[in-house]
Amino acid sequence: MRSTTSELNWSGTVTYTSERVERPSTLDEAAAIVAREPRVHGLGTRHSFNDVADAPGVLLDLTAIPTDLVIDRTPDGRATATLGAGTRYGDVAPAIDEAGFALHNMGSLPHISIGGAIATGTHGSGTALGSLSTAVRSLELLGPDGETRTIGSDDVDGAGSVLHLGLLGIVTRVTLDLEPTYAMRQDAYGPFPWRTFLDHAAEIHAAGTSVCSYTRFGDEISEVLVKARSAHVPDELVGAPRLPGTPGDEHRTARDGSMGPWWDRLPHFPIGTVPSHGSEVQSEHFVPIRHAAAALDALRGLADRIQPHLHVAELRTVAADDLWLSPTQGDDVFCIAFTWKKHPVEVAALLPDLEARLAPFDARPHWGKMSSLDADAVAALYPRLPAFRDLVRRADPDRTFASAFGERVLRT
Structure with missing residues (x-):
């Protein structure tokens, strides 16, 4: 077990303020730390662009604990995978595939930890696909006393516990729903004139299993990536070749139309190499799909301020769910994700105006990315937030797992 201090996030723009980071190599070591420390909080693979994973006291990094993958069939004929929460998607996906199964979706970056992705509502893309959190069948987590308890997604508080921002305990193992393995292809289409894309946004994003579009808020959508399970795709998409x-x-x-395993087509980046630590910061907002065109037009009015700081904006869709803190709770959503240049001060100054443009469309920010919204604005977007606060009080009465983010943004 190693202790370190002065940890940074993936982009080097967030410095964690905890006393130290502990990296246990066994579940027993992790449990002993939780039982011993008055303040402890889970830390994933540090891909958030804000302080959602920071907290006073000790940060607990579980990436050194073995995956211990267990694939099982449920009594109703479905299959599940149980594995360590610190496991990265890319490290375990091929083994799941080799056993004949698949995850329903993956994020664009396969090097993120499963526990961290679930806790923050991280997602891939697909109009009919839920976020990564929706695959959860159950969680094993350490409570304030260091004892393990299991919460099923169908339990009374299950919908409030899956996407938890680290405020309910330290998740050590996760059980995920699986489906039979499948192959996919990936093809690119474009460019699309701005108005053509807006008039057909829902149709374009329903053209494959997972669809992602790219723009810099000029006159066009430069490219649309269509990830499809079918071996046959059209030569044109809404007139674009x-x-x-x-x-x-x-x-x-690969974007050449070749069929390949799901784990090598759903992400944008290959699992065998880790992208260089990014010269970037990110923000992302989720609006109901019915507002997609109006929201994009509203943001385009800020193009002259957005473009100097922007690498690219990625547009995706995610299906609705019933998780209390999910940005996709209650509505199928259109995701507007900005990959900004590493200009955190300038982006922070721009975000209030950007978010004001999105406010009429009930835009919810990604929990792990930059936002200027305060607690009142967030509370207005999440009708189940009072129930989540009550759940936190019952699960952690002495605030062992509290964070500054939770206190500031959620008032937990």
Whole structure:
């Protein structure tokens, strides 16, 4: 077990303020730390762009604990995978595939930890696909006394416990629903004139299992990536041609229409190489799909201020769920994700105006990315937030797992 201090997030723009980071190599070591320390909080693979994973006291990094993958069939004929919460998706996906199964979705970056992705509502894309949190069948977590308890997603408080921002305990193992393995292809289409895309946004994003679009808020959507389980795709999409294919390399997964395993097509980045620590910061907002065109038009009015700081904006869709703190709770959503240049001060200054443009569309920010919204604005977006606060008080009465983010943004 190693202790370190002065940890930074993935982009080097957030410094964790905890006393130290502990990296246990066994579940027993993790339990002993929780039982011993008055303040402790879970830390994933540090891919958040705010302080959601920071807290006073000790941060607990579980990535050194073995995956211990267990695949089982449930009595109703479905299959599940139980594994360590610190496991990265890319480290375990091929083994799940080899056993004949698959996850329903993956994020664009497969190097994030499963526990961290679930806790923050991280998602891939797909109009009919829920976020990564929706695959959870149950969680094993350490309570304030260091004892393990199991919460099922169908339990009374299950919908409030899956996406928990680390405020209910330290999740050590996760059981995920699986489906039979499948192959996919990935193709690029474009460009799309701005108005053509807006008029057909829902149709375009329903063209494959997982669809992602890219823009810099100029006159066009430069490219649309369609990830499909079918071996046959059209040569055009709403009048835009299929672009020449590119094979996979160390920078991105194959876009040449070749069929490949789900774990090598759903992410944008290959699992065998880790992208360089990003010269970037990120923000992302979720609006109901019915507001997609109006929200994009509203943001385009800020194009002259957005473009100097922008690498690219990625547009995705995610299906609705009933998780209390999910940005997709209650509505199928259109996700507007900004990958900004590493200009955190300038982006922070721009966000209040950007979020004011999105406010009429009930835009919810991603929990792990930059936002200027205060506790009152957040509370207005989450009708189940009072129930979550009550759940936190019951699960952690002495505030062992409290964080500054939770106190400031959620008033937990």
